[in-house]
Amino acid sequence: MKDSSPKDNSYYSSLARNLSLTVILVSLTPMILISGLILYQYRISHYEKVEAHLVELVQKHRLDIDVFLKEKLGDIQVLAETFTYAELSDTGFLQDRLQALQKFYNNAFVDLGVVNKDGLQVAYAGPFRLGQALYSEAPWFRPAKTKPYVISDVFLGLRGLPHFVIAVRQTWKEDVWILRATIDFVAFNNLVQNMRIGQTGFAFILNKNGEFQTTPHGSVVSCTHPYPEYLLAATPTRDKVHVFRATNSENRENIYAAAMLKNGEWLLVCQQPVSEAFADFLKAVKLTIVLVLLGGLCIVTMAVYVSRRMVNRVAQADLEKQVMNQQIVETGKLASVGELAAGIAHEINNPVAIMVEEAGWMGDLFEEEEFKQSSNLDEFKRALEQIKTQGKRCKAITHKLLSFARKTDTRIEEVQVGEVIEELVILSAQRAKYSNVAIKTDIEEGLPSLHISQSELQQVILNLINNALDAMEKKGGNLSLSARKEEDHIVIEVADDGPGIPQANLARIFDPFFTTKLVGKGTGLGLSICYGIVKKMGGEITARSSVGKGTTFRISIPCKQ
Amino acid sequence: MSIANVLLVDDEVAFVETMTKRLNKRGLDITAAYGGPEALETLDKDPSIEVVILDVKMPIMDGIETLSEIKKKHPLTEVIMLTGHATVDSAIEGMKRGAFDYLMKPCELDQLIEKVKEAAARKHAQEEKIIQARLKNITGRRT
Numbered sequence: 140m141k142d143s144s145p146k147d148n149s150y151y152s153s154l155a156r157n158l159s160l161t162v163i164l165v166s167l168t169p170m171i172l173i174s175g176l177i178l179y180q181y182r183i184s185h186y187e188k189v190e191a192h193l194v195e196l197v198q199k200h201r202l203d204i205d206v207f208l209k210e211k212l213g214d215i216q217v218l219a220e221t222f223t224y225a226e227l228s229d230t231g232f233l234q235d236r237l238q239a240l241q242k243f244y245n246n247a248f249v250d251l252g253v254v255n256k257d258g259l260q261v262a263y264a265g266p267f268r269l270g271q272a273l274y275s276e277a278p279w280f281r282p283a284k285t286k287p288y289v290i291s292d293v294f295l296g297l298r299g300l301p302h303f304v305i306a307v308r309q310t311w312k313e314d315v316w317i318l319r320a321t322i323d324f325v326a327f328n329n330l331v332q333n334m335r336i337g338q339t340g341f342a343f344i345l346n347k348n349g350e351f352q353t354t355p356h357g358s359v360v361s362c363t364h365p366y367p368e369y370l371l372a373a374t375p376t377r378d379k380v381h382v383f384r385a386t387n388s389e390n391r392e393n394i395y396a397a398a399m400l401k402n403g404e405w406l407l408v409c410q411q412p413v414s415e416a417f418a419d420f421l422k423a424v425k426l427t428i429v430l431v432l433l434g435g436l437c438i439v440t441m442a443v444y445v446s447r448r449m450v451n452r453v454a455q456a457d458l459e460k461q462v463m464n465q466q467i468v469e470t471g472k473l474a475s476v477g478e479l480a481a482g483i484a485h486e487i488n489n490p491v492a493i494m495v496e497e498a499g500w501m502g503d504l505f506e507e508e509e510f511k512q513s514s515n516l517d518e519f520k521r522a523l524e525q526i527k528t529q530g531k532r533c534k535a536i537t538h539k540l541l542s543f544a545r546k547t548d549t550r551i552e553e554v555q556v557g558e559v560i561e562e563l564v565i566l567s568a569q570r571a572k573y574s575n576v577a578i579k580t581d582i583e584e585g586l587p588s589l590h591i592s593q594s595e596l597q598q599v600i601l602n603l604i605n606n607a608l609d610a611m612e613k614k615g616g617n618l619s620l621s622a623r624k625e626e627d628h629i630v631i632e633v634a635d636d637g638p639g640i641p642q643a644n645l646a647r648i649f650d651p652f653f654t655t656k657l658v659g660k661g662t663g664l665g666l667s668i669c670y671g672i673v674k675k676m677g678g679e680i681t682a683r684s685s686v687g688k689g690t691t692f693r694i695s696i697p698c699k700q
Numbered sequence: 701m702s703i704a705n706v707l708l709v710d711d712e713v714a715f716v717e718t719m720t721k722r723l724n725k726r727g728l729d730i731t732a733a734y735g736g737p738e739a740l741e742t743l744d745k746d747p748s749i750e751v752v753i754l755d756v757k758m759p760i761m762d763g764i765e766t767l768s769e770i771k772k773k774h775p776l777t778e779v780i781m782l783t784g785h786a787t788v789d790s791a792i793e794g795m796k797r798g799a800f801d802y803l804m805k806p807c808e809l810d811q812l813i814e815k816v817k818e819a820a821a822r823k824h825a826q827e828e829k830i831i832q833a834r835l836k837n838i839t840g841r842r843t
Contacts, residue, residue, distance in 0.1 A: 531806070
């Protein structure tokens, strides 16, 4: 036989654990995967967006700066072409030209100068005293002599202030002369410094040697020759803008976008901290983490809760199965005991009959003359009579036992409720005596017969009697059975004055497997079967009880129409 | 002259012996048999037996079978069934097959004797009717 012992707690706790883990794993894995995938996609698209923004910015400003430089260069070229060396060598005339330029360009031009082939400034118009200044050693002068024009890097020069020079070469009487203009550094610097990217991003210009051509607004990458290296490493976009990332002197990671300007001599660089550029993305990451954690917490809580509930149900079902198995064993045992009892009851009738007949024969013999004088004749007769009486009693007991042991007969027949009750009371009398219970019956005269199965009615009433006797087993008490007619119903009441049923249990007494008896004593099926039988008869069974006062079961069965 | 000539059939020897003594004492002429085949044999040998008291539950050949045989061979012989409770159904079955009545063990002796008397009387009445019918037949032919 299969082991029906109750499974220990470790089995159920491991079942609950496995169930929870499975649910958690199955729910969390897709959630984390999907969140990760979405974040990854979002990161890519966000990065592209930031990059595109920076590229656009750099392109626009590269254009602006190039236009600014070309415009200034164009002006100087026009000036050099329009006027002769002699005209421009006149300081007053030059001063007029500078004023005109300053008027139209908001002081973008600081000064103008005419330099001869030896680097001597022959005429000068501007705020500094630079007349007759010698530029033969100036870094811009050598290329200016050979190229049609030069736009220098920013340098301090003779005046000791950062500035840069636009120099245009002209020829007069086969000698080279140069018209030189200084561009206001502040005006130029503003062009770049006004480029603000987000909250803290900024732009700056470097020359080929990596020297700053504008004042950077914040700290930049600290490396001897960083930008050309980074530029080589980063693949340029279609518009020749290089985008790369690097860590600056403050140990902050920045994203850079760089583009060449001034015919590849200068480099315009935009710099934005990664933390700022990706602030939205980082916010999304944080939100996702919070959501995943919250979702995970919910899943874990639900998984544990649901698993526990499921396992409790399983445990309950196991318990019920176990009780049911016990019932089956008990029922089988009862059935065989019943058969055995029926066999014994029948077999006992024969020896009892012989005993009674032998007693009768002795009685016959006492009638003869020789025994009539015996002084104990009366006592003998009384004893024989007693044997006969007890023989009849045996017959009555076996009769009841046999009628009950017969298989439950569900045939519908005319049943006299009174007779059934009286019969069952006789059958239970012995048990009641041992339990010190007095049984009283109150059957109304002239009750109509019921059209039901006698065996089933017997089963119901006997069950109620047995329950009452069980309840009063310890202290004894009174059991009363009554039957009366109420309108078109016959009402049977089985009332005891036992300990009663607590209110909490009263609602459940007709539930299958509900029992308060000790394990192995009650099946928890009796009343549910009674309920089923009475319902089948078209009747009602109800119970009322108060603790300490007793319990009354009321069965009401409709009379035959 | 005995009240009735009775064949008592039961496999319980002690029961048969005691009953025989008691019934004899009350003026019945009792022959004992301890099983169905023996009862049939006795009936074949002794045609004077009027009533058979037959236990239902017996080995080899039970009361119902024995009853059927008796009724087949000796239709006028009356049979009273004796039974324990569990065989009430078979006693009723016996009634259907022509038993005179049935009694439950242990039974009241007076009640049993009463039944035997009734059974014997019915047998005599039946025989009387048959004789009358035969006489009528004979006289009818003569006239």
